Every structure is written in structure tokens, then in C-alpha cells.
Amino acid sequence: MTTANPAVCFKSVHFSKEGTHILRNVTGVFPKGQITTVVGPSGAGKTTLFKLCNGLDSPNDGDIFIHDSSISSYNPVELRRNVGIALQKATMISGTVEKNLALPLQLQGKTLSDERAGELLDIAGLDASFLDRDVKDLSGGQRQKLSIARTLVNEPDILLLDEITSSLDSVSRQDVEKLITAINQDYGTTIAWITHDLQQALTIGDYTWVMMDGEVVETGESNFLIEPQSERVKQFVEGEVK
Numbered sequence: 001m002t003t004a005n006p007a008v009c010f011k012s013v014h015f016s017k018e019g020t021h022i023l024r025n026v027t028g029v030f031p032k033g034q035i036t037t038v039v040g041p042s043g044a045g046k047t048t049l050f051k052l053c054n055g056l057d058s059p060n061d062g063d064i065f066i067h068d069s070s071i072s073s074y075n076p077v078e079l080r081r082n083v084g085i086a087l088q089k090a091t092m093i094s095g096t097v098e099k100n101l102a103l104p105l106q107l108q109g110k111t112l113s114d115e116r117a118g119e120l121l122d123i124a125g126l127d128a129s130f131l132d133r134d135v136k137d138l139s140g141g142q143r144q145k146l147s148i149a150r151t152l153v154n155e156p157d158i159l160l161l162d163e164i165t166s167s168l169d170s171v172s173r174q175d176v177e178k179l180i181t182a183i184n185q186d187y188g189t190t191i192a193w194i195t196h197d198l199q200q201a202l203t204i205g206d207y208t209w210v211m212m213d214g215e216v217v218e219t220g221e222s223n224f225l226i227e228p229q230s231e232r233v234k235q236f237v238e239g240e241v242k
């Protein structure tokens with residue numbers, strides 16, 4: 001495992017909103033080509049961290065480097081082409097799977113070929129026959145796979161996943177875990193994955209961040225979760241901090 005040449009590097013990042021400090025002095029990396037899992041109690045600032053990487057918000061102080069270039073040097077379209085984000089509640093527009101899949105390109109004035117649409121569904125583990133289905137008829141797991149396929153339309157080399165399996169049953173969860181692992185291995189995509197499931201953080205992650213109260217408390221190869229150095233992280237892992 002190497003943390004040199006990271007895909008994403010945070011340097012002393014501060015972020016506050018409406019007078020509240022949400023992120024304080026966040027420094028750390030998402031190693032290139034690895035899966036980083038991000039855990040921590042509710043309200044720790046995990047989602048906010050991802051929003052900063054995707055340009056949905058900007059740091060008040062410090063900087064974020066995406067492939068060694070400051071995030072401020074990317075224009076929004078370029079940034080979203082590099083950094084894809086999938087959320088727990090995938091937002092869909094009413095209509096077919098194909099219409100939803102084509103959305104990221106449509107927003108750039110481009111079209112998605114049927115062939116490419118079929119390929120993307122195939123990567124996400126959905127049959128091409130799903131293209132004509134109405135999204136309202138999809139199961140939770142199928143919807144999440146479509147959301148991941150849609151994120152892949154731009155072929156991002158960094159993929160941010162925010163609690164994408166927390167509302168799924170265990171079979172669908174395992175399916176999505178396999179899918180993400182395959183995307184990481186087949187395309188070398190750097191993954192950062194927020195999860196509340198510590199077991200998932202440990203088994204899926206190569207590298208892990210523990211965040212609390214807007215700070216990064218401990219980072220390292222994921223198996224540090226078995227025996228954390230920090231007393232606060234120990235308490236969190238043992239379930240004493242919710």
C-alpha cells in the first residue's frame with residue numbers, strides 16, 4: 001500500500017457553514033487505485049468532505065488536490081468528469097432506465113449510444129433489457145446499480161460512494177460490494193466509500209479514515225480498526241460512541 005501520489009489529498013481543510021465549524025484541519029489522502037472507507041459517528045462531517053471533493057461546496061481554508069492539481073483549477077464539468085459521486089438515495093427522473101442513464105451526457109449536450117448504455121448496465125450487473133424499464137418499477141438494489149452505472153457514464157477515475165448499501169438487504173448489499181470491488185480492480189478506479197458498517201469498512205477497505213466532530217482522528221490500512229491506536233476510535237469501534 002502506498003499513500004504517495006494520492007488521487008485526492010486534503011491539506012489543512014477547514015469548512016464552516018452558518019457559523020458552525022463542520023470540518024477542522026482535515027489532512028489526509030485517498031490513495032490512488034485503492035478503496036478508502038470513511039467511518040465515524042453521525043454528524044462527523046463525512047458527507048461534507050465528499051461534497052468538497054465534488055465541488056458542491058468549497059473549503060474556507062486549506063486546499064484539496066485532485067491528481068496533484070488544486071481543486072480550484074478544475075472547471076465544474078471537468079471536476080465532475082474526474083470525480084463521480086453516488087448517494088444513498090439515488091435521485092432519478094421519471095421515465096426509463098435509459099433516460100436516467102443518459103442524463104449526465106445530456107447535461108453536457110451529448111448523447112449516449114444504445115451500445116454504450118448496454119455496456120454500462122452490463123458492468124453494473126443489470127441486463128440490457130432493463131433499458132426500457134420504468135425506474136419506478138426497480139427494486140432498491142437495481143436502483144442503486146443504475147445509480148452506479150450512471151456515475152460511470154463519465155468514466156470518472158475517482159468514485160465517491162455515500163452509504164450506498166445502507167438501505168439494501170444483505171444479498172443486494174453483497175452484489176453492490178462485488179460490483180464496486182470489480183470496478184476498482186478492472187479500471188483502477190480510486191474509491192472512497194462512507195459506511196456506517198464497520199465490518200464492511202474493514203473487509204472492503206484497503207485504507208480507512210475515522211472522522212469525529214469534523215476532524216480526522218485516525219487513518220491507515222483498514223485493519224487498524226481491529227486495534228486502533230486512538231482511545232476515541234477504540235470507544236467508537238466498541239460501540240460506545242454513536
Ligand SMILES: Nc1ncnc2c1ncn2[C@@H]1O[C@H](COP(=O)(O)OP(=O)(O)OP(=O)(O)O)[C@@H](O)[C@H]1O
Pocket residue numbers: 017018020022040041042043044045046047048049
Ligand atoms: N448546509 C448546512 N448548514 C449547516 N450545517 C450543516 C449543513 N450541512 C451539514 N451541516 C452540519 O454539519 C455536520 C456534518 O454533517 P455531515 O452530513 O457532513 O455529517 P456525516 O458525518 O455525513 O453524518 P451522517 O453519518 O449522519 O450522514 C452536521 O452537524 C450537520 O448538521
